[in-house]
Amino acid sequence: MYLFLDLHAVPGGQGKDANISDYDPSKPSVWESEENKAKTAALWKKLAERYRNSPWIGGYDIINEPNWNFTGTHPNGCDEKSNAPLRDLQIRITKAIREVDQKHIIIIEGNCWGNNYEGMFPLWDENMVLSFHKYWNMNTPQAISGMTSLREKYNVPVWLGESGENSNVWFTEAISLMESNHIGWAFWPMKKVDNIAGICNVKMNPDYAKLLDYWKNGGTKPSEKLAKKALMQLAEDYKIENTEIRRDVMDAMFRQVHSDATLPFASNRIPGYIPATAYDLGKNGSAYYDRDTANYRIDTGIDVVWNSGNQLRNDGVDIFWNKADGFYVGKTEAGEWLKYTLDVSKNKDYILLLDYRNDSSQVKNISVSVNGQEKILQLEPGRNVFQNQHLENIPLHKGKNIVVLKIMDEGILLKGFSIQ
Incomplete structure (x- = not known):
């Protein structure tokens, strides 16, 4: 089983979607700070140094779901035509990785949560994959035609690097669509807290529920002791032997795709x-x-x-x-x-x-x-x-x-x- 390293939140933040990155509007994003760009490249070089000889690392997904309007009007970069800053930073990260690791796959993502590849070509490395993410849309050939067209035009592999958050019916449809088009896939994530849409369900512990309620609604601040206990219990509950296995999800993602x-x-x-x-x-x-x-x-x-x-x-x-x-x-x-x-x-x-x-x-x-x-x-x-x-x-x-x-x-x- 391969592990793909995904930099989910880059220094300064790669987008304005708070679900994805740690962008703080009062501070410069990665796109507005030379220091943050240098940190990102240096971090990847350090990671590559550590994992360059690891046979179980499948590759490096260097910036997760960038979503930034460089020149367009869409706040998350869905109408960008050049994406020059995104391309330049990913080239810079690739060069930093290749200084220490010439073997592992470099996975890049377009703007607009990984799906807008305007201006990202020509590619700059011989061992690259284009990742796209797919949520809440139809599972038809038309839905992935943009990525399959890029694959054919530039002779580059494409990969569904993130998907999920839907029903068993949608899972079966999406995976069937990927496999019939020879596209590999990964879901986000397999383990969820009190949620039916993952293979492994993690039970909510009462102390963690108190933390969530405080973060959402305020009130009496939980003690440091309670917070630590809640988070350590949650970490323990994430061990696969402590989760509830959702057989219906697993069946939909694997057997039902073919039967x-x-x-x-x-x-x-x-x-x-x-x-x-x-x-x-x-x-x-x-x-x-x-x-x-x-x-x-x-x-x-x-x-x-x-x-x-x-x-x-x-x-x-x-x-x-x-x-x-x-x-x-x-x-x-x-x-x-x-x-x-x-x-x-x-x-x-x-x-x-x-x-x-x-x-x-x-x-x-x-x-x-x-x-x-x-x-x-x-x-x-x-x-x-x-x-x-x-x-x-x-x-x-x-x-x-x-x-x-x-x-x-x-x-x-x-x-x-x-x-x-």
Whole structure:
């Protein structure tokens, strides 16, 4: 496994986006200070001296997501036509690295968060890669046509150096697009704090939550002792053995890129209880169907939340949690469905008990399909509490069986079902 070193925040800051760099408007940026430029080049030379003989270093990504308006009007450099200061600094950094390391790949990024390469050619080194970043847009050939055109015109490799922050559906689409165009990719990042969109979830510790609340809202300043304890606990929680592995994210990023097949999310042994959230692993339209599945806001202008409850899984299914009920599927719309692969112990006619909530004043319907045989359950109105409705004489055979729950009337909440 290769490690790519990425200078994420250069001395003085490389852009005005505070999420990316440490730019302070009251001080000169890297573009406005000869001292900051010299520091940046010197830092890279020192890094290259240290890692020049390391076989596990893949390369040096020398300036992460520069975003600065040198001559244009866009505050983040998206309309720049020359990018001369950016090109000059990256040439300077490359020369500093090559003084001590002639082997490793030099990775450069364009302006506008790494995507505007106007004025960056001709290239100045024989071992270079163009990196681009991709977020919240469509996963079509047109979306990457600018980079593939540069690859063909200048005979230079391109690499998706950063991506993510979206749903499993978007991940599968994006990676499929990259691999079908022979473009390598890296995601940002694999480990996240209390977030469903990473392979590894890091739990928020209470002391760190207090720090975040203070930084955001003010109030009583936490003690130095508490702050240190919070951050050291967070560092401990980032060890991979202490994280929660998100199997659904991993499945979407690797298996689903090459397969439309579904797999059981859990063992789902029958007789037993199946949580509504234990629907199969797989693509939208194969393991489940939901109407809101990914965020394409850059192209559509619509900021979609694919899992409105932001709990447990990163698919389009809306999963919620509360202390009284635990996890449940909500915000359902007519036509949406969930598929479950069951492991049945023996041939038998079973009873299915659906654990649901119907907060309206009207009877609502749900389709229950068992191995292709459909039955309709009428769900009585409730009092904002989960209740049961049953189906009798459900024939199941030993081994693999399939149950599909299809929403016929929107607003039904599903906690799970038991089959006995």
